[in-house]
Amino acid sequence: MKTTFFTPLVARLTIAASLFCLADGHAATLVNNVKGYTLDEAGKRISFTNMVIEEGKVLALDVQPDNHHIDEVIDGEGKVMLPGLIDAHGHLLGLGANLLEVNLRDSKSAKHAASMVADYAFANTTQDWITGRGWNQELWSDRAFPRAQDLDNVVSDRPVFLTRVDGHAAWVNSKAMALAGITKDTPSPVGGEILKDSDGNPTGVFIDNAAALIEAYLPSASSEIYEQQLHAAGEHLLANGVTAMHDAGVNREVYDFYLKEAVEGDLPVRIYAMISATDPDLKTLLANGPIRDKEDFLSIRSVKAYGDGALGSRGAALLSPYSDAPHQHGLLLTQPQDMAPLFTTVIGAGFQLNYHAIGDKANHVALNEFEKTFAAIGGSELRNRIEHAQVIAPEDLARFAELDVLPSMQPTHATSDKNMAEDRIGKDRMKGAYAWQTLLESGIPLPLGSDFPVELANPFYGLHAAVTRQDRDNQPVKGWYAHEALTIEQAFKGFTLDAAYAGHMEDTLGTLTPGKWADFILVDQDIFNIDEKDIWKTQVQATYIAGKNVYSK
Structure with a gap:
C-alpha cells in the first residue's frame, strides 16, 4: 500500500508545499572528537571518531575534513556518541500527564499514597478532579489493594481517580463513585471487575474495563x-x-x-x-x-x-x-x-x-x-x-x-x-x-x-x-x-x-549510517566497555535531532 504524506488531511488542513523545508540549505556540519558507536545495516557494531551531517542527515563517518566543505564544527569533547534511542512502546501524553499530576510511584503504603494525594490536592485547589498514577500494592508491606476510605479520609469534597502503575486498574474515592452512580448493585462489565467487599460494596478499585465506568466522568482533555x-x-x-x-x-x-x-x-x-x-x-x-x-x-x-x-x-x-x-x-x-x-x-x-x-x-x-x-x-x-x-x-x-x-x-x-x-x-x-x-x-x-x-x-x-x-x-x-x-x-x-x-x-x-537522520546523543560513559551494573548510571550530556541540538545538560 502506498504511504500517504498527509494527503488525507488536505480537506481539513492546508499544507504548504514547503512543509518542513530546511532553512539552512546544504550547509555541512562536522561533529568531531567523539567516541562514536552505531550499528551497520546488518546490525554489527562499528565505531567512528567523527561524522559529517548535511541537510539533517548523516553524510559520512570518519572523514578527512579537508575533503568536505564544512560550514560548522561541533566539538564532541571526547564524549561517547550513540544513535538517538528509540522506545518501541510508550504512552507519550500519558507520560506528560504523569509529569503534571500526583506521582505515586514512590508510595510506601495506601496511607502514604493518600497523604501524597492530600498534599497535591491542597496545592491544586482549583482542580475539579484530583488525578494521579503510579500506585502499586505489590510494593506495599501488606500487598493489599487500597480502598476508597483511605482517600475519603483525606479528600472527600472532590473526586479522586488514581491509575495503577501498569495502567490496568484505578483507585477512586467515594465522591468519584457517587458521581458515576456506582453502588453495590452495579455489575462488573465484560473485560473488567469492580472489586467488592464481603458485603458486596465496591471497595474503590476498578480493574481494566471497569475503570471506564469512572473515566467517563473525568473532564475532557483539551x-x-x-x-x-x-x-x-x-x-x-x-x-x-x-x-x-x-x-x-x-x-x-x-x-x-x-x-x-x-x-x-x-x-x-x-x-x-x-x-x-x-x-x-x-x-x-x-x-x-x-x-x-x-x-x-x-x-x-x-x-x-x-x-x-x-x-x-x-x-x-x-x-x-x-x-x-x-x-x-x-x-x-x-x-x-x-x-x-x-x-x-x-x-x-x-x-x-x-x-x-x-x-x-x-x-x-x-x-x-x-x-x-x-x-x-x-x-x-x-x-x-x-x-x-x-x-x-x-x-x-x-x-x-x-x-x-x-x-x-x-x-x-x-x-x-x-x-x-x-x-x-x-x-x-x-x-x-x-x-x-x-x-x-x-x-x-x-x-x-x-x-x-x-x-x-x-x-x-x-x-x-x-x-x-x-x-x-x-x-x-x-x-x-x-x-x-x-x-x-x-x-x-x-x-x-x-x-x-x-x-x-x-x-x-x-543507525548513524549515511542517508539516515542525524539523531544522536552524547553520553558520559562507554556502555560497551563498563561494568554492566553501571549501565543505568549513564547520563545524557546532549541530544540532537536531524543534526540540531534539542537538549543540553
Whole structure:
C-alpha cells in the first residue's frame, strides 16, 4: 500500500508545499572528537571518531575534513556518541500527564499514597478532579489493594481517580463513585471487575474495563492540556536520550492533535503512533491510509489492540488459574468472537496490528488469530506485533518467528515484576516468561521499550535490566532467570535498529549510517566497555535531532 504524506488531511488542513523545508540549505556540519558507536545495516557494531551531517542527515563517518566543505564544527569533547534511542512502546501524553499530576510511584503504603494525594490536592485547589498514577500494592508491606476510605479520609469534597502503575486498574474515592452512580448493585462489565467487599460494596478499585465506568466522568482533555502534556513528555524524553518513540494507542482526538502539531513543526520527538482499536472512528482513520511526514516526525500505519490486562492486578489472561488465586484466570479485553473481525479489518487495510498480550492465554489466542488471518488474507509482511509478550506458553515461543510476529518487549517489566511474577504463575510457567534470549535466538527481531509511564522512561534503565536481569540495587545478585539476559549489543539493537524496523522506519532511523537522520546523543560513559551494573548510571550530556541540538545538560 502506498504511504500517504498527509494527503488525507488536505480537506481539513492546508499544507504548504514547503512543509518542513530546511532553512539552512546544504550547509555541512562536522561533529568531531567523539567516541562514536552505531550499528551497520546488518546490525554489527562499528565505531567512528567523527561524522559529517548535511541537510539533517548523516553524510559520512570518519572523514578527512579537508575533503568536505564544512560550514560548522561541533566539538564532541571526547564524549561517547550513540544513535538517538528509540522506545518501541510508550504512552507519550500519558507520560506528560504523569509529569503534571500526583506521582505515586514512590508510595510506601495506601496511607502514604493518600497523604501524597492530600498534599497535591491542597496545592491544586482549583482542580475539579484530583488525578494521579503510579500506585502499586505489590510494593506495599501488606500487598493489599487500597480502598476508597483511605482517600475519603483525606479528600472527600472532590473526586479522586488514581491509575495503577501498569495502567490496568484505578483507585477512586467515594465522591468519584457517587458521581458515576456506582453502588453495590452495579455489575462488573465484560473485560473488567469492580472489586467488592464481603458485603458486596465496591471497595474503590476498578480493574481494566471497569475503570471506564469512572473515566467517563473525568473532564475532557483539551488541546491546551495536550500541548502541556506533549511538551512535558518531550523535554523529559530528550533529556534521557530518547529521540523517537512508538505511542501505543491514540484515539481520534490525539490522532488529529498529532497531525496538527506535525504540520506546525511542533513535535519534540519522532512519533510512530498506533491508532487505538477501540476508537469509534477506527474505520474512518484506516480509510485515511498510512501517514508519514517527509521529515519523519510522525508516522501512523498501525493499530493497537487490547488482549488482556496486567499481571500485577491479575488481569493478564492465563490458560490455567493464577497460582496465588486459583479462582482467577484473568481477563480478555477483546472477546474471542470479536478478534477475527478486528484482525481482518486492520490487516486488510494494510495496517500493522500490535496486540497487547501479557498472559499466556492472551498470547496464544493472538498467535492463533494471526495465523488464521495470514492464511485467509495475507498480511504477515506488515511486521505485526505482540506488545509485552510477557508470559508465553513454551510451545508458543517458536511461533513468533514462524509467523513473523514481532515480540515488542520492555526489559524493566521483568525487574519490576520479579517480586511477584513467580507467585502469580508458578515456577513451571516461568519457562516461557520474559524470554528475551529465547525469542531472539528463534530468529525474530526484538524491539525494546519501557512502557512509560508504567515504567520510568530512561532507556539506560532498560539496557541495564536487559543485560543484567537485575534491578538498580543489583538484585538478585546472579540475575533473575539470568539465562534469558541479553548481551549489551543485543539490547542496544533492540533500542535502535530493531525498534526502527518494528516501526517500518529502518530506512531513515536506528543507525548513524549515511542517508539516515542525524539523531544522536552524547553520553558520559562507554556502555560497551563498563561494568554492566553501571549501565543505568549513564547520563545524557546532549541530544540532537536531524543534526540540531534539542537538549543540553
